[in-house]
Amino acid sequence: MRNAASPWRAFRHDRWVRPFFARYKKPLAGAIALSILAYTFAAGLMFTSGYLISGSATLPASVLMMHLALIAVRVFGLGKPVLQYLERLTSHDWILRVTSSLRLRLYQSLEGQAGMGRAVRRTGDVLGLLSEDLSHLQNMYLRCMLPTVAAWLLWLIATIALGAFSLPVALGMFVLLGIQTVLLPLVAVLTGSARRMRMKAMKNEMYAELTDNVLGVADWVFSGRSDEYLARHLAAHDRLRELQRAESRASHWRDMAGQVVFGLVAAMLLMWAGVQFGGAAAVDVSSAANYIAAFVLCFFPLIEAFAPTPAAALDAVSHADSIMRLNDLPEPVGDWGDAGVSAVPLAASVASSAGAATHHSKPVAPSARPAVSFAEPAASHDAARIPSDASASCAVVDADEAAGCAVTDAAASGGTADIRLQDVSFAYPGSDRLVLDGLDLEIPQGQKIAVLGRSGAGKSTMAALIRGDHVPQSGRVTIGGADASALGDAMPRRIGVIQQNIYLFNDTLLANLRVGNPAATEEDAWRVLDQVGLREMVERLPQGLNTLVDEAGKRFSGGERHRIALARVLLQDVPIVILDEPTVGLDPITEHALLDTLFKALEGRTVIMVTHHLQGVSAMDRVVFVEDGRIAIDGSPEQLAKANSHYQALLAFDRGF
Numbered sequence: 290m291r292n293a294a295s296p297w298r299a300f301r302h303d304r305w306v307r308p309f310f311a312r313y314k315k316p317l318a319g320a321i322a323l324s325i326l327a328y329t330f331a332a333g334l335m336f337t338s339g340y341l342i343s344g345s346a347t348l349p350a351s352v353l354m355m356h357l358a359l360i361a362v363r364v365f366g367l368g369k370p371v372l373q374y375l376e377r378l379t380s381h382d383w384i385l386r387v388t389s390s391l392r393l394r395l396y397q398s399l400e401g402q403a404g405m406g407r408a409v410r411r412t413g414d415v416l417g418l419l420s421e422d423l424s425h426l427q428n429m430y431l432r433c434m435l436p437t438v439a440a441w442l443l444w445l446i447a448t449i450a451l452g453a454f455s456l457p458v459a460l461g462m463f464v465l466l467g468i469q470t471v472l473l474p475l476v477a478v479l480t481g482s483a484r485r486m487r488m489k490a491m492k493n494e495m496y497a498e499l500t501d502n503v504l505g506v507a508d509w510v511f512s513g514r515s516d517e518y519l520a521r522h523l524a525a526h527d528r529l530r531e532l533q534r535a536e537s538r539a540s541h542w543r544d545m546a547g548q549v550v551f552g553l554v555a556a557m558l559l560m561w562a563g564v565q566f567g568g569a570a571a572v573d574v575s576s577a578a579n580y581i582a583a584f585v586l587c588f589f590p591l592i593e594a595f596a597p598t599p600a601a602a603l604d605a606v607s608h609a610d611s612i613m614r615l616n617d618l619p620e621p622v623g624d625w626g627d628a629g630v631s632a633v634p635l636a637a638s639v640a641s642s643a644g645a646a647t648h649h650s651k652p653v654a655p656s657a658r659p660a661v662s663f664a665e666p667a668a669s670h671d672a673a674r675i676p677s678d679a680s681a682s683c684a685v686v687d688a689d690e691a692a693g694c695a696v697t698d699a700a701a702s703g704g705t706a707d708i709r710l711q712d713v714s715f716a717y718p719g720s721d722r723l724v725l726d727g728l729d730l731e732i733p734q735g736q737k738i739a740v741l742g743r744s745g746a747g748k749s750t751m752a753a754l755i756r757g758d759h760v761p762q763s764g765r766v767t768i769g770g771a772d773a774s775a776l777g778d779a780m781p782r783r784i785g786v787i788q789q790n791i792y793l794f795n796d797t798l799l800a801n802l803r804v805g806n807p808a809a810t811e812e813d814a815w816r817v818l819d820q821v822g823l824r825e826m827v828e829r830l831p832q833g834l835n836t837l838v839d840e841a842g843k844r845f846s847g848g849e850r851h852r853i854a855l856a857r858v859l860l861q862d863v864p865i866v867i868l869d870e871p872t873v874g875l876d877p878i879t880e881h882a883l884l885d886t887l888f889k890a891l892e893g894r895t896v897i898m899v900t901h902h903l904q905g906v907s908a909m910d911r912v913v914f915v916e917d918g919r920i921a922i923d924g925s926p927e928q929l930a931k932a933n934s935h936y937q938a939l940l941a942f943d944r945g946f
């Protein structure tokens with residue numbers, strides 16, 4: 290668990306939220322000014338109402354004597370809600386923009402860790418980031434900053450205003466309100482921040498544990514330990530509730546201390562106004578006495594401004610921790626900053642951010658396009674269309690990127706998608722162990738190659754390097770002469786991947802097929818479904834292509850999901866396809882049928898199949914073994930079957946001898 294974060298330290302090093310405060314200086318200042326004005330109108334309303342009530346009670350000779358007070362009541366009465374509405378509008382408008390941009394930024398940061406390089410964050414962590422950090426950050430402004438700044442300014446204004454009538458009373462109010470706006474917040478932070486941080490850490494742990502256990506629920510049940518899990522979860526829940534109870538007890542004490550302060554201020558005002566405007570002190574007793582109620586009543590609306598300051602200070606500590614957690618994330622992919630904080634309308638901001646990610650990707654950047662185009666396929670077809678030729682792909686790239694695009698696509702449009710790994714060495718960040726150590730491999734365009742090796746030998750790592758998800762520490766990985774890691778968003782037009790675990794989104798089957806190519810028509814979809822042998826199955830579905838795929842595609846069998854993934858890749862229309870253990874978990878007959886379909890459908894393309902066993906390998910042009918970070922064995926399946934004892938032994942194992 291992180292130590293209680295200091296808001297000051299968090300803000301000083303913040304790269305996430307601070308830029309928005311700088312960018313939105315004017316709306317921020319405007320919202321604070323509107324808030325002060327709204328409170329002033331509320332106080333003015335009570336002041337004039339107090340005067341009017343007292344004045345009316347003395348039965349003036351004519352109602353015209355109350356004329357000015359009546360007008361003031363109307364002005365303040367109408368002005369207060371209008372100002373409050375404007376303040377809410379201004380503050381919520383920009384904070385919702387900020388939250389939306391922050392979500393986009395979080396997605397882009399996580400995107401940089403995805404791909405074949407494997408995500409490094411757990412689902413629960415991401416859930417925690419989204420729900421505990423991002424969503425609550427909007428409260429940092431709405432519940433911490435705005436109320437605190439407004440309360441301090443009002444404290445100053447009220448003191449100065451009262452000082453015009455009586456210095457000692459103004460001083461008394463300054464001290465009393467100082468207890469509420471400075472002392473109590475300080476006490477709240479000193480006594481409550483450790484507890485608040487513990488609560489937050491516990492919630493995040495519970496998110497992580499819950500998602501972990503939901504994903505692994507079957508294993509808990511099969512091992513007969515579901516009760517144990519439930520008991521553990523309930524115990525954690527009870528500990529959290531205990532902390533929540535302690536927090537609410539502390540909050541009650543703070544509220545009570547605040548009420549005492551407000552009571553003292555009101556009593557002091559009453560006594561002072563009584564002496565000042567009532568009795569013998571007043572020159573004109575009948576009209577001066579009207580100010581007693583006016584002065585006392587006008588303080589009450591201000592309580593609303595001062596009351597939240599202790600809680601706001603405590604909340605600021607949690608928000609500081611959120612800011613630090615967000616700042617611990619890797620830099621997001623793409624130049625999100627301008628798109629994220631620009632004052633353009635929200636939809637345009639999202640669209641331009643997606644565009645920005647497309648244009649400014651860094652080496653380890655898979656495209657941001659699928660997430661956006663998946664949600665809105667029709668709107669993004671043109672921008673996201675996967676061009677059939679390389680020159681068209683540059684049409685969507687802006688001037689800044691034109692040069693880079695020209696380089697990468699020139700290499701690719703040379704008609705070759707040859708892959709070359711030259712003396713490649715790679716170690717994962719934070720590890721000294723070289724997973725690949727001086728590996729050399731050339732894969733000519735159109736070749737079908739099986740990559741074998743022991744578990745952990747580095748097969749998937751090699752595939753990730755080819756896809757440009759990692760950059761080698763030394764050596765080069767090129768596709769058609771261009772560095773794989775520099776292809777960035779052009780990569781999805783070069784390489785398609787079919788992974789072990791196929792993920793299907795909770796959308797229609799058609800939308801799932803279009804993930805790699807939002808511009809694909811229904812005819813295209815039927816054509817590829819035909820190729821992968823799924824046409825009949827889809828025709829039997831209640832709404833055909835528009836049938837909703839249940840969560841994670843559970844309505845489809847493993848083999849069907851793999852065929853859907855193959856159909857996606859066929860729609861993506863790429864020259865190179867990586868199959869990362871594509872038949873794991875399938876029975877031998879389904880596996881055989883799937884591989885048969887795969888090879889037929891991928892005829893003419895480069896196929897790199899990372900696999901553990903030899904099923905389907907005989908259909909490949911070439912087999913390589915990765916061992917000790919290099920290619921240890923290399924040859925055609927026929928050659929190896931004849932001459933390589935290791936391969937022969939594997940064949941024998943595979944056949945069950």
Ligand SMILES: Nc1ncnc2c1ncn2[C@@H]1O[C@H](COP(=O)(O)OP(=O)(O)OP(=O)(O)O)[C@@H](O)[C@H]1O
Nearest residue numbers: 406407717724742743744745746747748749750751
């Ligand atoms: N993200 C990562 N961070 C650190 N180490 C990693 C990471 N991914 C893989 N490794 C390590 O790199 C080595 C090679 O892993 P890789 O997944 O490439 O092997 P593999 O041959 O594909 O294994 P398998 O057949 O079991 O999938 C392993 O020792 C693994 O623990």
